[in-house]
Amino acid sequence: MFVFIIRRLIQCVIVLLTVSLLCFILFQFAGDPVVNMAGKYATIEDIERVRSSLGLDKPFYVQYIRFIGNAAQGNFGMSYVSKMPTLELILERLPATVELAMTAMCIAFIAGVFLGVLVSLKPHSVFSRSIMALSLGGISIPTFLMGILLIMVFAVWLGVLPPFGRGETVNLGFWRSGLITVEGLKHIILPAMTLAMFQLAVLLRLTRGSMREILTEEYVVTAWAKGLPPLKVIFKHALRNALIPVITIAGLQIGEMIAFSIVTETIFQWPGMGNLLVRSIFETDNPVLVTYIMLAALIILAINLVVDILYAYLNPKIRYE
């Protein structure tokens, strides 16, 4: 197990280096940020001065090596636009994004697994069929559209929930939380539902499929036959085993979750990292972009590693050599 973790950590470092190198190579083909930054009336000398002040006059590999060296010390450079350290800019917005994503993931996992179990027990009932039809809608409606439709219904027509922003937040040390005020909770409902809906449908379908297979297994039939209470059979015997593939997939969905949190944040003007990323794309604020990408890569790799380790504990059939 220890060797396995070490090997995976080395792999993670290689992936991170590859990601950063690819970013740098792509930037060579992308537009020149200096022209934008120097302003409309800049002379050639001005442009050159800006270029050298940012270190962009150096050859490609020097820029890259310098970036890696600084990044290893937690310094990802300054934003071209706000002149602030990019890591600080992004981390400042981290709590908003994490709260949104965690709330969405909880909704998706609890509701998805619960409904999946219900549907798997009576697959041909009217209730199950309508849930499955709705879940088809859930996987077919793109997240951005789900957000807009929810805004139209709950904010514009019914007027019961706020359509944008994060509401009142409270500062808990370094963490600015919106989950402990009534206003904040009201504001998180729509974006969290938006972000959760797709995952909910995916998890529901997975749980249903996995449960239907497990329910035909002999040990489950035995458990029924010996007269165990239904709840015990369903949750202890069947669901526990049915959840193994579901958890693996849920862990692998983290990349998707980050992508869709970007979409959700733009729609609801949620003051998180995703919103910052989209703005930085339009401002060609490359340092912010790179920092975001590296941070996203780090989070995704870390979660994948944790899922792999959890998987070994959950499923005794798997042992990493």
Next chain:
Amino acid sequence: MNKSFFKSKHWYNFRREPGAVIGSLIMVLFFLAAMFAPMIAPQNPYDLTEVSLEHFLLPPVWMENGQMPFVFGTDDQGRDIFSTILYGCRTSLIVGFGVLLLAGSAGVFLGMLSGYYGGRLDAFIMRAGDTVLCFSTSLLALFFLGIMGQRGVTMVIIAICISGWVRYARTMRGSTLGVKQEAYIMAARATGASDPTLLLKHLLPNALAPIFVVMAVDLAVVIGLEATLSFLGVGVPLTEPSLGMMIANGRDYVYTGMWWMVLFPAGALIMLVVGINLFADWLREELNPKISRKT
């Protein structure tokens, strides 16, 4: 299409599954609408000589102030919503099939090599695939388009293909591993067929069936993703039609009660994706050898 197709088990099962029939009818409807958009649409919304600002923000015809021929109303630039939807579906389907073709062929090729040769090559391709996939198709596409800063249909197709090939490669690898064991492959090898002949003529046609399921599911995903990217403003440029961009444009007018700019393109997008998913669900069950059908 020959006679034997209509007598086949697949056609029999297909006719008896309402979801599959409805799904494919929707798909055919959209393909035809997209293909003949210039003939059906009352105006070409991207031809400035045909669009007039006089007709801006008109509601659908059945509402007060609605005007023919603007059945679904117009947007803030005076473009006919119905026509823009038709042209937008064109973009959706071009991107969809572009990705299917590009990612599909790359994935099938890599997956076949991976499954047939195994060893280091296999390990490398699959490892790379795992890594790319854990970043997710949508995130990679968004990052790529964000860095490149260029917009357009080709860019969107490339962006989605960065990780789009992996599912095809995995599926193809699996089915290649199965087919590889078959007697006819060994027979072909025994007769001295070269590797390219063996792979392309004997292995490929027999290992391809599961790829169609991946393609059907993928088409729905890619169309949704194109709309999402265009909605965010990193997809197709403003000068080209896209359902996602229509919804982005109409979004600000929702608060003033002008819902038609959002709901009609949204309805079209949802219908198209649901239709494809219905068909894909059926195809998955139909081509799954593990599930024996009752018929």
